[in-house]
Amino acid sequence: MSDTLIITEIYASIQGESSYAGLPCTFVRLTGCPLRCRWCDTTYGFYGGTETSLSDILSSVKKLGVSLVELTGGEPLAQKNCPSLAKALIDEGHKVLIETGGSEDVSSLDPNVHIIMDIKCPGSQMHEKNRWENLNHLKPTDEIKMVLADRADFEWAMLKIKEHRLTERFKVLLSPAFGLLKPKDLAEWIVAEKLDVRLNLQQHKYIWHPRAKGV
Numbered sequence: 001m002s003d004t005l006i007i008t009e010i011y012a013s014i015q016g017e018s019s020y021a022g023l024p025c026t027f028v029r030l031t032g033c034p035l036r037c038r039w040c041d042t043t044y045g046f047y048g049g050t051e052t053s054l055s056d057i058l059s060s061v062k063k064l065g066v067s068l069v070e071l072t073g074g075e076p077l078a079q080k081n082c083p084s085l086a087k088a089l090i091d092e093g094h095k096v097l098i099e100t101g102g103s104e105d106v107s108s109l110d111p112n113v114h115i116i117m118d119i120k121c122p123g124s125q126m127h128e129k130n131r132w133e134n135l136n137h138l139k140p141t142d143e144i145k146m147v148l149a150d151r152a153d154f155e156w157a158m159l160k161i162k163e164h165r166l167t168e169r170f171k172v173l174l175s176p177a178f179g180l181l182k183p184k185d186l187a188e189w190i191v192a193e194k195l196d197v198r199l200n201l202q203q204h205k206y207i208w209h210p211r212a213k214g215v
């Protein structure tokens with residue numbers, strides 16, 4: 001079927017990251033990802049999944065009754081029908097967020113989709129996959145997220161923020177890679193460098209077990 005997507009899970013929880021953190025949110029997790037970040041916490045979403053029609057996805061989301069919806073993965077944009085799903089959800093009256101790893105083209109997304117795009121740092125071992133031209137397709141309200149594994153990633157992030165004027169153009173979130181970098185260290189570095197960025201903690205990992213699925 002032409003209007004299907006491969007889905008790992010659809011569930012309601014609390015949005016754990018971004019400027020929407022803390023809000024109830026329905027998550028639609030699309031299966032598969034072309035990247036292999038060293039610290040990936042959703043490896044269970046790489047394979048398997050269920051081929052699901054767009055109308056069945058819409059109906060599952062409707063049943064959960066939460067108006068904020070996030071498309072995530074894996075890498076949602078690795079599936080060609082992802083932009084159509086985002087548009088259909090918007091047409092149903094949802095506020096739609098998408099979390100993308102930054103290696104896939106974001107230009108086909110409806111302008112009403114709120115994009116949270118990773119820029120991969122060297123500690124992920126995926127930084128050569130960053131699709132820098134995506135920056136030209138983001139809106140000022142969209143968000144850039146950089147997950148840092150250590151001080152070297154922090155130094156790299158500061159260089160890229162300056163080089164691409166990221167904090168002047170977008171909201172920028174810096175996240176400590178869970179279990180690799182202490183939030184306290186990153187908080188102190190941000191303050192010391194007076195960076196105009198938001199410290200981004202993965203709230204769901206503090207509320208539930210860090211490896212819990214479906215939360």
Ligand code: SF4
Nearest residue numbers: 033035037040074101
């Ligand atoms: S892009 Fe996301 S899902 Fe893919 S490997 Fe990296 S962290 Fe995991």
